[in-house]
Amino acid sequence: MSVALMIIGANTARAADPNNGHDVVNRWCSNCHLVERGQKGSITEATPFATIAKRTGFDEAKLAFFLLDPHPKMPNLQLTRREAADIAAYISTLRSGRTR
Numbered sequence: 001m002s003v004a005l006m007i008i009g010a011n012t013a014r015a016a017d018p019n020n021g022h023d024v025v026n027r028w029c030s031n032c033h034l035v036e037r038g039q040k041g042s043i044t045e046a047t048p049f050a051t052i053a054k055r056t057g058f059d060e061a062k063l064a065f066f067l068l069d070p071h072p073k074m075p076n077l078q079l080t081r082r083e084a085a086d087i088a089a090y091i092s093t094l095r096s097g098r099t100r
């Protein structure tokens with residue numbers, strides 16, 4: 001494989017990794033959001049991730065895109081494209097009964 005192809009393989013063609021997304025949300029989102037499926041209680045008015053996942057019309061790609069722009073009330077944390085995609089992939093695992 002050429003160097004150019006290896007770079008493409010490492011960046012753009014990388015599949016989103018829900019396990020890494022899980023790590024990231026535990027670190028950066030769990031102060032405000034319920035991040036696990038079936039997690040109880042409410043910390044703030046922030047929407048639980050399982051609720052987001054179960055909405056009709058949930059779309060992993062759209063969520064990843066949304067996440068590139070920090071939402072109001074969220075500390076100014078800038079996610080990389082890769083982290084946004086991983087988080088979206090993780091949240092999408094909360095949709096079904098599937099374990100990650």
Ligand code: HEC
Binds near residue numbers: 024033066067072
């Ligand atoms: C300081 C608290 C805080 C943190 C940290 C935070 N959020 Fe939020 N988030 C909120 C609040 C509050 C809302 C509700 C929308 C609003 O009022 O801006 C929200 C809304 C959202 C929404 C839209 C929910 C909807 O109903 O469509 C998504 C998606 C989201 N957050 C993802 C994340 C992710 C991913 C992280 C971690 C990288 C994160 N948030 C970190 C407070 C936070």
